[in-house]
Amino acid sequence: MDLTKLGIGLVEEYGYYALFLIGFFEPIFQPVPNEIFMIAGITLGMDWKLVLISATIGITLGSSVTYYLSSKYGEKLVLKLFGREKYLKSQEFLKKWGFFGIIIASFAPVPFELICWTSGIFKMPFKVYIFAVFFSRIIKYTLIVLPFAAIAKFWQF
Numbered sequence: 703m704d705l706t707k708l709g710i711g712l713v714e715e716y717g718y719y720a721l722f723l724i725g726f727f728e729p730i731f732q733p734v735p736n737e738i739f740m741i742a743g744i745t746l747g748m749d750w751k752l753v754l755i756s757a758t759i760g761i762t763l764g765s766s767v768t769y770y771l772s773s774k775y776g777e778k779l780v781l782k783l784f785g786r787e788k789y790l791k792s793q794e795f796l797k798k799w800g801f802f803g804i805i806i807a808s809f810a811p812v813p814f815e816l817i818c819w820t821s822g823i824f825k826m827p828f829k830v831y832i833f834a835v836f837f838s839r840i841i842k843y844t845l846i847v848l849p850f851a852a853i854a855k856f857w858q859f
Contacts, residue, residue: 705734710742717748718756725760729768729818729835731783736761737846750851758840765818765835772822780819788813792820800826801834808838 712720721736721743728736736757743753772780780789796803796817807817821831 705732706738709734709739713739713743713748714746717743718752721753721756722760725757726764726767728761729765729815730771731815737843740843740847741850744847744850744854747854750847750854754840754843754847758836758843761839762832762836766832768815768818769822769828769831772819773825776823780816780823783819784813784816788816789820792816793824796820796824796826801830804831804834805838805841808842 709720709724712724716723721739724732724739725736740753740757744750777789784792792812795807795812799806804817804821807814818835
């Protein structure tokens with residue numbers, strides 16, 4: 703099953719609701735980056751501001767669920783999902799960088815969901831965690847969405 707095609711089909715069919723749900727599941731465990739579906743939404747003629755808002759709210763709420771699950775079920779589940787090597791690297795990274803680690807991970811080729819899971823396991827203060835998630839994603843998504851919104855304004859897809 704091609705998850706990218708499925709996601710784009712959902713965006714075509716359900717619009718902003720699909721972007722919200724895809725964003726919601728990304729930090730839990732979703733292997734296809736949310737940005738692909740945001741760009742698809744813009745090329746389908748969706749309002750870039752609503753694309754940005756729905757995806758950001760979705761990922762922020764999904765990150766809350768991830769934090770809860772990881773703080774409750776912890777290390778065993780993360781080891782099963784990601785493996786020991788990735789887990790230890792993310793642990794070391796978060797211990798070193800904390801709040802800024804989430805922001806850095808948002809822009810790095812690191813599985814963002816792994817950072818979210820690890821944050822809950824190591825009991826990063828929830829308010830710090832959720833602010834870092836929201837702040838990092840709103841910046842990243844804006845940097846990705848705006849160029850496509852500008853291009854879409856000149857060329858109708």
